[in-house]
Amino acid sequence: MIQIAVAAVTHKRPDMFRVLLDSFAAMARPEGAEVTFVFVENGEAPTVGEIVEAFRGQVAEEVLFDIEPRPGIPMVRNRALQIALEKGCDYMTFVDDDERVTEDWLVRMIGAVTERDLDLAGGPLVLEAAEDRIGAWPAAFLEHLQERAKKRNLQRAEGVRAGTDDAFNIYTNNWCVRLDKVRETGLRFDEALQFTGGSDTKFSRDFTAAGARTGWVPEALVYDRIPERRLQAGYHYRRARDQSTNAYVLNRKPAGQAIAQSLSRAIEGVVLMAVSPLLGRRHAAKAVYKFGYAAGRFRGILGRGSRHYDPEKAAAHREE
Template sequence: MLQPLLDICICTCRRPEQLRRTLMSLSRMNLPDAVGLSVTVVDNDSSQGASRTVEDLQATFPFPIRYVVESRPGIPLARNRCLDEAKAKGVDYLVFIDDDEWVDSGWLVNLYSYAQKVGGNSVVSGPVISCLPVSSPEYYQVFFCRKKGTTGELMPYCATNNVLIPSFLYSEMGLRFDERNPYAGGTDVMFFTEARSRGVEIRRCVEAVVYEDVPEHRATLTWLSKRKYSVGITLARQKLYAGRNRSQLMGSAVTQFVVASLTLLVGLPFRRLRTRSWLRACRSAGMACGVLGAESQFYRRAHT
């Protein structure tokens, strides 16, 4: 019987040192039994800025690393190149992580073993733990926390920052990341929303942990505000795709914006409450604009 094949895919753009850390963490992790494993690095930079990083590690890496360039700019195009490369390799599972993350030693064992436990045909998503710079206010941690949930929980969607995907999603169902707006955020959310609408289970595995360092320029109110606005636009698109009534969704967004604004006024003397309320207002504004057809350009510039 042939071993199942797993391909860990990393999209990168002008972050060679972060990518090096990601790859080094993969080289030290525990490996699942009786599987074939490879890594694909898709460099979304026509100047091939990540080539040296990969070349430095290839000779001593414990499993094969393939380096390819997707010169057309945009995260969904790089992600689709990952799908194409995985399909060409004939892998059974594609695993996405980001180029600014590093993995827990038991990450892949936990992710893959849980996928097999639930039958091998589910998307499985793990948590990302954000590590903030010491210069950021302590209460900012809550704004970078993802919902932890419980292992086995069914999810309506997930992201590509820590996820295992069975190959039939792209090889048989033909799912692709939407390339029409290559700089938009949330194309991964829409990819998995479509998968869920077509009967694919998306399950959470809290034991499959990866970490990310949050740079100082992200741990700011300006960056968080732009991010929350973009998230609001994506959330509106996701809910509309899932069948939510447009008028009702607009009413909900406006109501949330008003409540957040009033809470902001009340909370002006209190930094934590003021910040939380402002960010909720930004997300609600994004939802309202998303209902009206606005599109995010959050990734027009590479985020270092």
């Protein structure tokens, strides 16, 4: 019987975390598998203990809950990973605390990982608004994000058909790892990337470099629930900027190439913004993304890193 740690980390998003746990309770379990749920809260003291206790009453499996007081996403991910390793699990999954899994998500993911003998696998996100109703501008930013996610998912599904899906980075928003390979490599999430974002990208690249077999599971769907406060122009710009900065830092492309990319995206942004009064808000949303991308490349060239998840600047990521 294989042992699976189904993990999530959380920080000041209790309502969304509760929705995730409800989806865990409703999901199907793979045949011949023993599931342990692993939850770690990032903070000095627990605030979601009652939510976890309520979840324990919903499921038959063991539920482990811990605190990681050091702020930072890689710190709390590493704590969850260590719990799964100490438990002796064979596989570990991650999803984010603002998501919900589909009923067959775990069955699909584990089935593909075992059938294809993968060490690390990822699956697609389907983006949706967290609220029942959102304004016209947030809807435009959501539409742009959905367009990008759909394009990315189609590209990766084609990669599976072509046998090239081992080239894709795997992110912890929908993630499964073989823990024996983690034990072999000793790899952990890079805690130097405390507030930048991108520690899962670096883990994926380092794992692949260490010989891990990676792949994509198009059928293992997770819904990413985006609140309206993260569907605003300012956040959309900062998110694109910081992701672009991280990509530059991780890829280390020549500065000349990065400058050319930045100027190209900025020009595209100007054109999109100019036509948006005629063609609609989605074009303006796309322009904001292009401007953020352009700014992020220049920040990377200048040696300025991302602070996207700095606790003092990350109010948009919290429910309070």
